[in-house]
Amino acid sequence: MLGLRTRSEKSKIKLRYECSNEIEIRKICTFVETHLSLSNLSDDEVACLQYIVQDLYEHEGIGLPLIQAALRSDDGNLQYHALSVLKEWSPSYSQQAATRELIEHIAVKTKDKEDRKLAKYLLKK
Helix, strand or coil, X not given: XXXXXXXXXXXXXXXXXXXXXXXXXXXXXXXXXXHCCXXXXXXXXXXXXXXXXXXXXXXXXXXXXXXXXXXXXXXXXXXXXXXXXXXXXXHHHHCCHHHHHHHHHHHHHCCCHHHHHHHHHHHHC
């Protein structure tokens, strides 16, 4: 069970994230997209997002807004997982304008050599 506190709710939300069923993954992603402030993530939200993003490798196209939020974050581990997921997905996702812009920003601004390398790879993919 993964517990998180959203900014919009005072009660604790329990999110069970132990599934590989595509329908369930979609439901979880939709829930997170609507209950987390993806533009300004708290530490708890970063932790929640990391659990979800790192499991999206095999679910191409599901959770793209979460991937984009991960790329926008200042958390290097979260950015790395998002870049790694995009590496496994079709290039059409990393070449979408909004996603590509986020990847370009990482390729130029991040101090992490591995993240820069992965971002540059995606830009050429």
